[in-house]
Amino acid sequence: MANSLIWGRGVSHNMIKASRPGRVITRFGSQVLVEDGDGHVHRCTPRRRLEHVVCNDAVSWHPESSGDGVVTEVHPRSNLLERVDPRGQRKNIAANVDQVVVVTAAAPAPSWPLVDRYLVAIEGMPARALILYNKADRPDPDPESTLAALTGYQALGYPVLKTSVADGRGMEALGDFLAQGTSVLVGQSGVGKSSLIQALLPDLDIRIGALSELSGEGRHTTTNATVYRLPCGGALIDSPGVRDFSPGPTPQRELAQGFVEFRTLAPACRFHNCTHTVEPGCAVKAALEQGQIDPRRYASYCTLLEAAQV
Known part of the structure; x- marks a missing residue:
């Protein structure tokens, strides 16, 4: 895998500046490696306002006559x-x-x-x-x-x-x-x-x-x-x-949404801000008592909820 930018005589300024799509392969310091649509990899520097660029970002970039490139835009992320x-x-x-x-x-x-x-x-x-x-x-x-x-x-x-x-x-x-x-x-x-x-x-x-x-x-x-x-x-x-990935504390509403078995039940709870622990009329606790929710998973939820509130 090598830098595919080879510049010779007759390369126009407009050709150099033409924006093209790419994907960030990795970031090192203030620079990134960007893969183009043909699978070639280019060393690029993001513009100052794009310092947040990360691995696997979809970007627009253009080559410079020096042989390196410039990332000009980071496209919206799915996650x-x-x-x-x-x-x-x-x-x-x-x-x-x-x-x-x-x-x-x-x-x-x-x-x-x-x-x-x-x-x-x-x-x-x-x-x-x-x-x-x-x-x-x-x-x-x-x-x-x-x-x-x-x-x-x-x-x-x-x-x-x-x-x-x-x-x-x-x-x-x-x-x-x-x-x-x-x-x-x-x-x-x-x-x-x-x-x-x-x-x-x-x-x-x-x-x-x-x-x-x-x-x-x-x-x-x-x-x-x-x-x-x-x-x-x-x-x-x-x-x-x-x-070594470690997920951090999660807000209660997001935490409850992260337990897929709660999703269809939670709307039936008496209170819209139900924590599914002590509130009366909780549809999640009712399902737990009826054996529809795994007690181990519910205990895991309660442990994570407690940790989020510390």
Whole structure:
């Protein structure tokens, strides 16, 4: 992958300034790498008012006679993937994400409340979600709990897939899902996200090297959110910030909307601002008492609600 801008004599000023569409592959410092419609990548500098540009933004840009380019416009985003840093500050990671794969595994033991937090964030973006149970070739120390959780998510309409990089289980089906758009993998440390990414992008080191050379940043490109085209179709965003992704506190109304089983029930609550905890006439609590809502999911909601109010 190399800079395709080759300028010779006879290139007119109007040709240079002609605006063209592109997609931001990655950002490094004050510059970005932009992929054009032909798959060529160009180093560009966003105009001062566009300093907020992030990975996977759709942009307009034009080349300069120097060989680099200028980003002149950032097009409206369908969504924005954010994470919360250790200080509790929100950090932008990538835009226009179609799908988020929530990765779990037998080891470390799945944190289903954390999966629920991811799903709330995904619903709020919004984006499609896939719940992935990785390392399926290994013994599960608590198969009944895993089965109950995964079956419960399926009942809510979330697709569930079991995979193993070691024996190839489910990898073709994962590729089919990822081919539907631009995706990102999230989940606990140690569940095998890096192994999955390496299996999906076997030439990742070569691609990183090419982008690093083009950016002039050396191997520092590995610390930035970067979008890669997948051999199976679609694209995958890879970033340490994504791998360690942690969703932040969510306002009560958004939190309740993030639990899909609450959506059709909440309008029937007596109070429009019902928190679904202590209010009389709560349709969500009535459904819980009638066994229509999983008690574990409801407990997860209450825990997240309490954390949001601290």
